[in-house]
Amino acid sequence: MTGDPRVCIEGVSHAYGAVTALEDVSLDIADGEFVTLLGPSGCGKTTLLRIVAGFERPSAGRVLLAGEDVTGRPAHKRATNMVFQRPTLFPHLDVFANVAFGLQVAGVGRREQHARVREALELVRLEGYERRRSHEMSGGQMQRVALARALVNRPKVLLLDEPLSALDLKIRLEMEVELRRVHRETGATFVYVTHDQREAMALSDRIAVMNAGRIEQLGVPLDVYRRPASVYVAQFVGDANVLPVEVVEAGAEEATIRLGDCRHLVRSSRAARGPAWLVLRPEAIEVRADARGTEDSRTLHGVVRDVAFRGTGFRCRIEMPALGTQVKAEGRGSTPPFDVDDAVSIDWLPESCWLLPREHGQAVPEPVPDPDPAEARA
Amino acid sequence: MSPGRFTGFMTLAGMLFLWLPLLVVVLFSLHATASLSFPFDGFSLRWYERVFENPEVRAAVRNSLVVATSTALVTLGLATLAAYGMSRSRSRWRAPLSLLFFLPITLPGLFIGVALLIAFSRLEYSLSLVTVTIAHLVYVFPFFFLLARAALERLDPALEEAAADLGATGWTTFRRVTLPQVWPVLVGAACLAFALSFDEFVITFFVVGPDPTLPLYIWSSLRRTIDPSINAISTLLLVFTVLLFVVTFALTSWSERRRRGTVDALALTGVAERG
Numbered sequence: 001m002t003g004d005p006r007v008c009i010e011g012v013s014h015a016y017g018a019v020t021a022l023e024d025v026s027l028d029i030a031d032g033e034f035v036t037l038l039g040p041s042g043c044g045k046t047t048l049l050r051i052v053a054g055f056e057r058p059s060a061g062r063v064l065l066a067g068e069d070v071t072g073r074p075a076h077k078r079a080t081n082m083v084f085q086r087p088t089l090f091p092h093l094d095v096f097a098n099v100a101f102g103l104q105v106a107g108v109g110r111r112e113q114h115a116r117v118r119e120a121l122e123l124v125r126l127e128g129y130e131r132r133r134s135h136e137m138s139g140g141q142m143q144r145v146a147l148a149r150a151l152v153n154r155p156k157v158l159l160l161d162e163p164l165s166a167l168d169l170k171i172r173l174e175m176e177v178e179l180r181r182v183h184r185e186t187g188a189t190f191v192y193v194t195h196d197q198r199e200a201m202a203l204s205d206r207i208a209v210m211n212a213g214r215i216e217q218l219g220v221p222l223d224v225y226r227r228p229a230s231v232y233v234a235q236f237v238g239d240a241n242v243l244p245v246e247v248v249e250a251g252a253e254e255a256t257i258r259l260g261d262c263r264h265l266v267r268s269s270r271a272a273r274g275p276a277w278l279v280l281r282p283e284a285i286e287v288r289a290d291a292r293g294t295e296d297s298r299t300l301h302g303v304v305r306d307v308a309f310r311g312t313g314f315r316c317r318i319e320m321p322a323l324g325t326q327v328k329a330e331g332r333g334s335t336p337p338f339d340v341d342d343a344v345s346i347d348w349l350p351e352s353c354w355l356l357p358r359e360h361g362q363a364v365p366e367p368v369p370d371p372d373p374a375e376a377r378a
Numbered sequence: 379m380s381p382g383r384f385t386g387f388m389t390l391a392g393m394l395f396l397w398l399p400l401l402v403v404v405l406f407s408l409h410a411t412a413s414l415s416f417p418f419d420g421f422s423l424r425w426y427e428r429v430f431e432n433p434e435v436r437a438a439v440r441n442s443l444v445v446a447t448s449t450a451l452v453t454l455g456l457a458t459l460a461a462y463g464m465s466r467s468r469s470r471w472r473a474p475l476s477l478l479f480f481l482p483i484t485l486p487g488l489f490i491g492v493a494l495l496i497a498f499s500r501l502e503y504s505l506s507l508v509t510v511t512i513a514h515l516v517y518v519f520p521f522f523f524l525l526a527r528a529a530l531e532r533l534d535p536a537l538e539e540a541a542a543d544l545g546a547t548g549w550t551t552f553r554r555v556t557l558p559q560v561w562p563v564l565v566g567a568a569c570l571a572f573a574l575s576f577d578e579f580v581i582t583f584f585v586v587g588p589d590p591t592l593p594l595y596i597w598s599s600l601r602r603t604i605d606p607s608i609n610a611i612s613t614l615l616l617v618f619t620v621l622l623f624v625v626t627f628a629l630t631s632w633s634e635r636r637r638r639g640t641v642d643a644l645a646l647t648g649v650a651e652r653g
Contacts, residue, residue, distance in 0.1 A: 055539055075542040088540040091636070092558040101554075102544035153544065 004067030006031040006189045007052060007157055012061030014047055021047040022058070023213040031156075034183050034190040036200040039210035040236070045193045046161055048210075052191060053159050054078045065157065081150035082159040086166055087142030089134040095121070095145050096130035102153040120152035123182060140171040144178070151186060160192045164199065176202050197237045201225065209233045225281075227354055234279045234356070241280040241327050244358060247271045254350060260322030262300060265350040277356040282315065284352035285329040287336075290343040299345040302327065307336050318344060400616065407609035414606060425610040435611060438595035442576055445507055445591060449514040450572040453522045456515075458564055461526035462552070466535075476527070483520035490516055491584030498585060505587035513585045514578060518571040525570070529563035529633065530556070562636075566629030573622035577615060 007029040014022040022044045029035045037045040050056045052063055054075035062071045070078055081102070089098050099117045108116070121127055124144040134142055143163055150158055160179075164172045180203060183190050194200055200207050201221040209217045209224060209232075217229035228234035231242050248263070249256040255271035257264050257278060266278070290301060302318040305326060313332040320327050329346065338344055406414055410422040429435050464476045482490070494513050498505060533556065541551040557564075579593040586594055596611055 053543060055542075075539070076545050076547055080543075082540070082543045084536055084540060086534075086536065088534065088536045090537060090541075090555055090558075101541070101546075105545045105550060105554075149540075149544070 008064035010062040012058045014058045032187050034205045036192040036204040036207045038200040038207050043210040044213040045210050049159050049161055049193045053080055053082050080157045081153050081155040083146050083150050083163045085162045087146045095132045099149045099152050116152050120148040124148045139167050157189045162194050239282050243278045245276050245278045247273050247276050267351040268355045271355050275358040277358045279354040282328045282330040284348050286347045287329050287344050289338045290345050301345050304338055304340050304342045403609050404613050407613040425607045428607045429610045438590050438592045441589050442592040445511050446572045446575040448511045449575040450568045453518050453571045454568045457519050457522040458526055461523050465527050465530040479523050480520040487580035491581040495584040509585045510582055513581045514575040518574045522567045522571050525567040529560045562629040562633035566626040569622045570626040573619045
């Protein structure tokens with residue numbers, strides 16, 4: 001084996017007529033890695049996956065598999081296999097014939113076909129389903145068969161195009177566990193496409209956050225969550241409060257920011273004096289009920305506008321008159337120590353927030369709405 | 379008379395108008411005497427026997443079978459390819475080409491017949507069962523094309539991508555994935571092509587050579603004499619054609635049900651179809 005990355009995407013651009021779907025995207029994926037392309041619908045993630053599979057030919061750039069240029073090679077000559085968004089089982093064939101399809105096309109002998117189909121069905125925990133037809137199975141089972149149908153060919157690279165988005169939440173969570181196990185057991189390289197940031201973080205070794213045909217950030221889930229490269233990433237991956245602040249003092253490890261009328265310390269090694277965005281995750285915010293007469297310039301005061309119980313804790317929206325906006329906060333426990341219309345103050349630890357550069361006069365960004373799976377399906 | 383009874387009466391009258399002539403033909407094909415009018419003198423199969431004994435009728439039936447079978451088989455091949463190409467093409471000529479493929483459905487038989495007769499005589503091609511078959515191809519192609527294209531366009535294109543992804547070439551995909559899903563419709567459409575060809579009269583009339591097809595034989599013997607065995611031939615033709623239409627309908631609707639069956643299963647398990 002060479003030292004080349006398993007999948008290498010080099011300066012790939014793609015346009016559908018006048019619409020640009022991808023703009024100069026480059027990405028190296030190591031052997032055995034689980035990489036997720038994450039983004040809203042229309043960001044180009046599926047197009048990129050289809051280019052790697054060979055269903056689309058990029059307008060510019062190259063695709064290399066294990067060092068070999070496959071840009072002009074059609075899908076049926078590539079050593080990749082794909083699991084589609086909908087379970088695309090051949091309706092006229094039973095489970096065995098579906099899974100064995102790739103082996104039969106490749107001319108694998110009958111005995112080996114049987115052994116490998118059994119092995120693949122064991123891998124997705126569907127032993128004994130050989131004679132079932134697609135209409136006799138649930139959506140989750142069909143997607144497992146589709147997974148077995150791809151894995152039976154022992155692909156070096158498995159491409160997954162939102163394979164769980166058509167399933168119910170409960171089955172989706174079970175399938176995530178299965179996918180992690182299958183990835184561990186096969187050791188194959190997985191390239192996964194999803195619009196669901198929770199899924200991306202739960203599954204991936206690395207996440208490529210995509211926006212408008214470009215990769216905005218590439219990194220391990222924790223980095224993408226804790227140290228987003230842009231306001232867009234901060235808002236798309238997880239929930240975030242993005243607040244306009246001024247950096248008044250920039251030190252080697254800490255910076256002092258002005259937020260409304262008060263000053264705060266932020267752990268940051270790359271802040272520069274001037275305007276900036278403060279990224280605050282809801283769970284990093286500490287909310288305290290205000291005792292009367294404790295107002296000082298160090299704390300930010302607000303009024304609770306909404307409280308919702310969330311099972312593992314509660315979530316609230318706090319109106320901050322000094323900032324002219326609402327802040328989302330999350331707390332643990334069964335009952336919040338405050339109610340709607342209560343006066344509260346908020347605080348956070350210097351290491352639990354993140355600063356991003358901001359242009360003068362740049363407006364407060366519109367938060368990216370959490371993609372609704374129902375809408376993505378329509 | 380109440381409105382309900384009036385509509386009932388009109389429906390009955392309409393049905394009688396449509397079906398009575400047919401029933402009379404069928405009834406007199408079973409008549410014991412040569413009389414073609416009432417009173418009815420009892421049943422016999424003598425006219426059917428006479429039909430089967432008549433060498434001219436046998437020759438005409440054979441001619442029609444040869445023409446209809448060739449027409450159905452050639453159409454099955456050509457129109458399936460045309461429909462597959464049109465349903466998978468991404469070309470901007472796809473819509474106008476498709477239109478050209480099925481537009482001949484609107485041409486009057488008289489027009490097709492005259493046009494082909496002129497063409498054959500210009501080419502100095504002598505009229506025979508071959509010219510009849512060519513004429514029938516022109517006539518049935520659009521019907522087959524429309525049925526086949528509709529069936530192919532209803533297929534999920536992702537299935538063909540899945541096959542390609544698993545290493546299947548275009549031809550293997552067509553043979554192992556596309557064809558197994560649409561063959562009932564194609565066979566049904568071929569039955570329809572056969573039936574259309576088998577009892578075609580107007581176009582055949584212009585381009586037929588020395589060997590008559592069955593409809594032409596019936597017409598020419600009617601000109602000579604009104605023989606009750608014509609009733610028997612017509613009845614046989616009727617039964618045969620209706621049977622072919624039943625087969626066509628059964629195959630296309632079975633294929634549709636089979637396809638829907640899987641979609642319904644998807645819907646039941648909460649897997650929504652992406653629009």
